[in-house]
Amino acid sequence: MSKRPRAGVRAAPRKTTKRRSSTKPTRSSRSKPLLKIPRERFDTWVLRHIQVMTGSLGRLTKQPVASLLTATVIGIALALPTSMYLLVDNARDIVSQWQSQGEIWLYMKPNVSDLRANQIAAELEARPDVASTRLITKEQAKALFIEHSNLGSAMDLLAENPLPAAIVLTPSELNSAVVDGILWHVREMPQVDLAKTDREWIERLQAIIDLARTFVWIIILALCFGVTIIVGNTIRLDIENHRQEIIVTKLVGGTDGFVRRPFLYVGYWYGLGGGVIALIFVGLAVAFLQQPFNHVLGLFESHYQLAWLSLADCLVLLASGTFLGWVGSWIGVSKHLRDIEPT
Amino acid sequence: MIEFHQVNKRYESGHQALSNLSFQMSAKEMAFLTGHSGAGKSTLLKLIALIERATTGSVVIGGQNLNAMGRAHIPFLRRSIGLIFQDHQLLHDRSVFDNVALPLIIAGMPPGKIAPLVLAALEKVGLEGRDKVRPIMLSGGEQQRVGIARALVGRPKVLLADEPTGNLDPELSREIMQLFVDYHLEGNTVLIATHDLDLVANMGKRVLTLEGGKLMQDIPAVGEVTPQAEEETAVSYE
Numbered sequence: 035m036s037k038r039p040r041a042g043v044r045a046a047p048r049k050t051t052k053r054r055s056s057t058k059p060t061r062s063s064r065s066k067p068l069l070k071i072p073r074e075r076f077d078t079w080v081l082r083h084i085q086v087m088t089g090s091l092g093r094l095t096k097q098p099v100a101s102l103l104t105a106t107v108i109g110i111a112l113a114l115p116t117s118m119y120l121l122v123d124n125a126r127d128i129v130s131q132w133q134s135q136g137e138i139w140l141y142m143k144p145n146v147s148d149l150r151a152n153q154i155a156a157e158l159e160a161r162p163d164v165a166s167t168r169l170i171t172k173e174q175a176k177a178l179f180i181e182h183s184n185l186g187s188a189m190d191l192l193a194e195n196p197l198p199a200a201i202v203l204t205p206s207e208l209n210s211a212v213v214d215g216i217l218w219h220v221r222e223m224p225q226v227d228l229a230k231t232d233r234e235w236i237e238r239l240q241a242i243i244d245l246a247r248t249f250v251w252i253i254i255l256a257l258c259f260g261v262t263i264i265v266g267n268t269i270r271l272d273i274e275n276h277r278q279e280i281i282v283t284k285l286v287g288g289t290d291g292f293v294r295r296p297f298l299y300v301g302y303w304y305g306l307g308g309g310v311i312a313l314i315f316v317g318l319a320v321a322f323l324q325q326p327f328n329h330v331l332g333l334f335e336s337h338y339q340l341a342w343l344s345l346a347d348c349l350v351l352l353a354s355g356t357f358l359g360w361v362g363s364w365i366g367v368s369k370h371l372r373d374i375e376p377t
Numbered sequence: 378m379i380e381f382h383q384v385n386k387r388y389e390s391g392h393q394a395l396s397n398l399s400f401q402m403s404a405k406e407m408a409f410l411t412g413h414s415g416a417g418k419s420t421l422l423k424l425i426a427l428i429e430r431a432t433t434g435s436v437v438i439g440g441q442n443l444n445a446m447g448r449a450h451i452p453f454l455r456r457s458i459g460l461i462f463q464d465h466q467l468l469h470d471r472s473v474f475d476n477v478a479l480p481l482i483i484a485g486m487p488p489g490k491i492a493p494l495v496l497a498a499l500e501k502v503g504l505e506g507r508d509k510v511r512p513i514m515l516s517g518g519e520q521q522r523v524g525i526a527r528a529l530v531g532r533p534k535v536l537l538a539d540e541p542t543g544n545l546d547p548e549l550s551r552e553i554m555q556l557f558v559d560y561h562l563e564g565n566t567v568l569i570a571t572h573d574l575d576l577v578a579n580m581g582k583r584v585l586t587l588e589g590g591k592l593m594q595d596i597p598a599v600g601e602v603t604p605q606a607e608e609e610t611a612v613s614y615e
Contacts (some may be wrong), residue, residue: 051470078487080566283467286480287427290449376428 083295090252090299104268104304111261112355115254116316120343122246128331128338129239139211140201140220141228142208154225158203161219163212165214168202175200198227258358261308265301265362266369271301273370281376290371297367298360305359309352314352316343378404378535378566379425384434386590394420398434402583403567405536407561407598409577410570412587413501420572421587422537425568426458427451439534455538456484459528466518467512473499473523474508482529498526501590502556518549523593525556536560540568550576 035346094101142151148171155167170178175197180189189195203214203220213233220229273280320342327340343351379402386395400514402408410418423429426435427443437442439457467476474495491582499508502522511562512520521541528536540556542550553575554569561567571577577584586594 074487075485078485081488082482082485278466279468280469282468283479283483284427284452285455285460285462285466286483287452287454288483289452292452292483 042100043075053086059272069325077132086295087299087302089153089305090296091274091329094300094303096301101307104264105307106311107264108261108304108355108359109310109315111257112308112312112351113194113315113319115250116254116343116351117319118250120341122243122250124338124341125243125246126240127341129236129243137232138203138205138216138220139230140203140226141230142200142225143199143227146199146225147197150225151201154223158220159203160218163206163207165204165217168199170202172197172199195255248369258354261305261355261358262362262365263303265359266366268304269297269301269363269366270370272297273374277374280371280374284374285376293371294364294367297361297371301359301361301363301366302356305356305358305362306352307355308359309355312351312355313348378402378406378439379568380435380437381421381424382435382437384424384436386417386424386429387432388440393590395424395431397591398587398590400567400585400595401593403565405564406562406581406583408569408585410568410585410587411572411577412593416472416570417586417590418572418587419539420590421538422460422568422570425535425537426455426460441465452483452600456480456531457533457535459531459533459536460537461521461524461528461541463543465512465524465528466574467520469511469513471511471513472509473504473515475531476512476523477508477526477530479568480527491553494530495526498530499523502526503552507606518545518553521545521553525553529556529560532565534565536565536567538567538571540571541569542571542573547576554580 096274142154146154151171152169155169158164172195176189176195179185179197179364203216205216210233213231217229217231220226237263280293320340330339381398381400382608384395385393387393398417410573412418420429420607424431424443425438427446431444438454441454443454468479477495477498478491481494484528486494496505496508499505502525502554504522505518507515512523515523520553523539525538528538536557541557542553545553550573557567557569558580581599583598584594585592586596
């Protein structure tokens with residue numbers, strides 16, 4: 035019914051443009067009222083959204099304990115995978131730092147003299163894929179052995195120094211192709227008894243960490259699902275409590291979108307609140323863990339500092355909390371709103 | 378404006394609420410719908426606002442066949458219809474003002490335009506100055522008038538009322554009926570379901586009588602209300 039006058043308004047200028055063969059003034063006089071109406075409607079729309087947004091927050095603060103409990107449950111569900119992620123991320127950082135110290139140790143055969151070993155070291159250093167070499171003579175090896183093991187006194191019982199000379203080699207680059215190339219070359223050398231790198235166990239550790247990361251992602255997905263269900267269920271109860279409001283709104287011509295809006299904002303606030311609470315939990319956990327963590331790392335002679343979530347991580351956490359709250363309420367609302375119709 | 382063509386309505390429970398019902402109301406017509414409770418009055422009104430759908434037959438409102446109307450279009454149909462309920466259907470956690478403003482807010486009207494319309498509607502139903510109170514603080518009759526103000530505020534072309542004077546004393550009932558007559562005289566279609574036959578008889582408007590879901594009687598408007606008297610009421614409203 036209301037469409038008719040609008041069609042009339044549209045039809046009128048069309049006639050004039052035909053007669054005047056579309057001159058500029060006609061166009062602008064035609065576009066002015068057309069632009070003005072959507073602008074006003076848009077402003078009203080934005081205003082109503084802000085009102086519903088603040089109104090839904092007000093509705094939540096009317097039952098502070100219940101709202102806070104829901105947000106806390108969401109917060110815990112978000113904090114759990116976040117702290118696991120943080121832990122795995124830190125572990126990865128630590129391991130990658132260790133790898134950057136990656137060296138190749140070449141143990142010479144016992145019959146290779148220090149002098150010969152020195153020559154070999156010089157030859158190797160000339161290679162483009164080798165950054166530097168360091169020779170550990172037989173005597174230095176003996177000294178190191180005595181210093182670092184309790185078996186130092188046993189050394190005195192031996193007539194001859196049984197330890198070979200060794201070359202510590204630093205690759206120019208730390209990718210596995212370069213390291214593999216060097217290893218392949220030195221293992222072919224007749225003077226080299228054994229070539230060792232700390233890469234193997236770093237790789238194993240890395241594999242474990244990668245596994246843990248995958249595991250964390252599964253947990254993240256599971257808990258995201260959980261958050262959606264928590265919000266969806268809370269919204270379902272919220273919808274039941276506002277049954278009369280929904281019916282009246284539908285009776286006076288409220289669209290599904292209009293009815294849905296306050297519930298979506300409630301979900302939005304739950305999610306955002308949950309995100310903030312999760313941040314607080316993770317922050318507290320990191321603060322408590324900092325001391326013991328550094329102590330453990332200190333034992334490994336590492337000066338690594340436990341990293342907090344980056345600003346981007348924090349924003350991602352808040353955004354995903356908000357998004358999940360919104361999605362959860364969307365699912366809850368879509369599922370239950372259709373059931374509530376005026377009769 | 379309102380057309381019923383061989384409408385049948387059978388509820389899921391098996392209850393046949395309307396049988397082969399046909400009638401038409403032109404725009405700007407006012408009519409009463411009477412009959413015993415259970416005669417199908419409420420069902421008929423619900424079909425017009427698409428609260429229920431006809432089982433067979435067709436309901437046409439303002440040239441639109443409601444059978445063909447999808448779920449998404451129902452809100453826009455309801456915006457063109459003012460609905461008044463016996464149980465008021467007010468929101469008790471909001472002020473009278475917010476209750477009456479609801480249809481305008483839903484329609485996306487800028488706030489600056491809403492306030493004068495709401496206050497004017499409240500004045501028309503005699504509730505000036507009560508806009509800030511909660512409906513629960515008002516008497517039954519006052520709550521009914523809040524519901525009427527809400528139905529009128531958007532100036533719908535069609536006004537439907539289901540037992541609007543159900544629990545009211547005769548004097549208040551007459552006042553409320555006068556509101557409907559006034560709205561009708563402003564050029565709108567008004568259909569009122571009531572079992573208050575005395576009141577209906579005094580109004581001299583068209584009367585549709587339902588019995589067991591069938592249209593038993595269709596008495597056209599009689600000349601009891603002279604054009605002069607209509608003019609007087611229009612003036613008194615102004």
